[in-house]
Amino acid sequence: MDAQELSGLLELAAKASGKTLRFNSLGGVDARYPWAPHEDSGDALQLACDLSIDILHRFVGGQRVEAIAPGVQPIIEFCTEETRAEATRLAVLRAAAAVAERMS
Numbered sequence: 001m002d003a004q005e006l007s008g009l010l011e012l013a014a015k016a017s018g019k020t021l022r023f024n025s026l027g028g029v030d031a032r033y034p035w036a037p038h039e040d041s042g043d044a045l046q047l048a049c050d051l052s053i054d055i056l057h058r059f060v061g062g063q064r065v066e067a068i069a070p071g072v073q074p075i076i077e078f079c080t081e082e083t084r085a086e087a088t089r090l091a092v093l094r095a096a097a098a099v100a101e102r103m104s
Contacts, residue, residue, distance in 0.1 A: 001090075006038065013037060013096035016103065017050045037093050044089040053095050055088060067091035072098040 001009075014021045019035060037043040048055060054068040065087045067075040075094040079087035 009093050009097045010035075010038070012100035013047060013093050016096045016100035017047055037096070038089050041085060041089060044092045047096050048092045051096055051099055053092055055092065057084065057088075065091045067095035069095040069099050072102055 011021060035043055037047045052070055056066040058064050058066060063079050065077045065079060072095065075091045075098065077087040077091040
């Protein structure tokens with residue numbers, strides 16, 4: 001995922017959860033106000049709780065993570081044992097962004 005796509009997902013997820021993102025002069029998220037649900041499991045879990053996102057880990061037909069938010073299609077991320085946490089955070093972020101798109 002490139003920086004522009006990530007930035008868009010973060011903005012949408014922040015909108016869905018009522019957060020305000022602050023950006024630095026280079027256009028990146030301001031490090032003085034960290035919020036990184038794609039990197040921080042605590043931020044991702046809080047986002048999932050705020051938006052009532054269910055998280056399912058499935059092992060039939062390959063390992064995958066499903067993030068299910070009310071009113072939107074489930075988000076599926078395929079993973080390995082080593083990438084499961086990363087895939088979970090990304091699925092939650094994408095599900096939150098889908099919630100924001102539905103709000104518009």
